[in-house]
Amino acid sequence: MNKDEILExxxxxxxxxFEVxxxxxxxExxxxxxxxxxxxxxxxxxxTxxxxxGVKLTEPDFVGIATFQDFYNMIVCKIESKN
Incomplete structure (x- = not known):
């Protein structure tokens, strides 16, 4: 899965x-x-x-996460580090 597919x-x-x-x-x-x-x-x-x-998230992962871009970056890093 590439970065764009992950974001989608x-x-x-x-x-x-979250029904948004x-x-x-x-x-941003x-x-x-x-x-x-x-x-x-x-x-x-x-x-969810x-x-x-398939990535494990912990409370410290959310430190410094304010925007969706921050969240995306964190998830992409976790997925890439698994591979």
Missing amino acids: KINAILVDE DSDVITP ANLKDTLGLDSLDYVDLVV IEANL
Whole structure:
């Protein structure tokens, strides 16, 4: 899976799981605000990403994650480090 395919899959997961319009998911948008995440939603996000992309996420992974681009970069790095 290349980077563009990974980003498309992440966006599809987020649209489905958090019931947001795909138009609001832009690289510079704030992840927490756009998805309306609370602490339980972060758990859902972690479980969903792990189930669909096979990467393990931990609380420290989210330190410094503000935008979707930050989130994308973190997921892509985790996937690439698995290979």
